[in-house]
Amino acid sequence: MSTLSAPTVRRPSPRAEAPTGSRDGARWWLLTAALACAAAAGLHLTAAVQHVPAGEPVVGFFLLVAAAQLGLAGWLTVAARTGLEPGRWLLVLALGGTLALLGLFLVAETTTLLDAYAVPAHGGAAHAHGDGTVLVDPVTGLDFSLGMPNDGGEPVAMAGDPVASAHSAGLLGAATVAAELLAVGTLSALLPGTWRRRAFDALLGLGGLAWLLWSTGVLR
Secondary structure, X not given: OOOOXXXXXXXXXXXXXOOOOOHHHHHHHHHHHHHHHHHHHHHHHHHHHHOHHHOHHXXXXXXXXXXXXXXXXXXXXXXXXXXXXXXXXHHHHHHHHHHHHHHHHHHHHHOOOOHHHOOOHHHOOOXXXXXXXXXXXXXXXXXXXXXXXXXXXXXXXXXXXXOOOXXXXXXHHHHHHHHHHHHHHHHHHOOOHHHHHHHHHHHHHHHHHHHHHHHOOOOO
16 A cells, blocks of 8 residues: 655745846846945045045055955956856845945044044045134144144044044045945845845834934934
8 A cells, every 4th residue: 555745845945035036137136236336446446545635544444445345346247247156145244344334434424433534624635524624823823734733623634634523425425325325235135035134124224223313413
């Protein structure tokens, strides 16, 4: 007497839950993410040049970020061309790093915590702050550009030059944020199904936290 065994039901793998659906779809997401990372890398190279007056640590930071983003863009392009999987942990690391950069930018533009690394206002750079900076004390005649502290309470840049505290991101900052937001969206879409849902939940939570900090005056 023979017995019939129940058919085996296979659970879908995380890869099968990906939003890309087909090889062409996955290739599109990979190339879009690569383009966003490459654009952000180029913008950070431009920022490195503009921040030369702020000192070597700032320039080195921008160059390191640009190198990492350019390497990520290259790997995503290779994965799109060859059909290789980029690796979920690499995607998570890239997503976390990009979010950290966006958070750092938000802190730099809405608080005075990083004003010591700002570009001097009289240097003609795009990241100049405020309506103007007093370089010579009209009473004592002290030249603040030589590194003297500003009695008005304005922060002093790493290179010794006084800068104003009001911030303006400018076109370069806006373009960088746009490229990194595109990278965040595409990197999140490339994650497996469960991870992708958690990533989008985390993004919503971070957005709500940023709004709460802004509405309470912590970020301005």
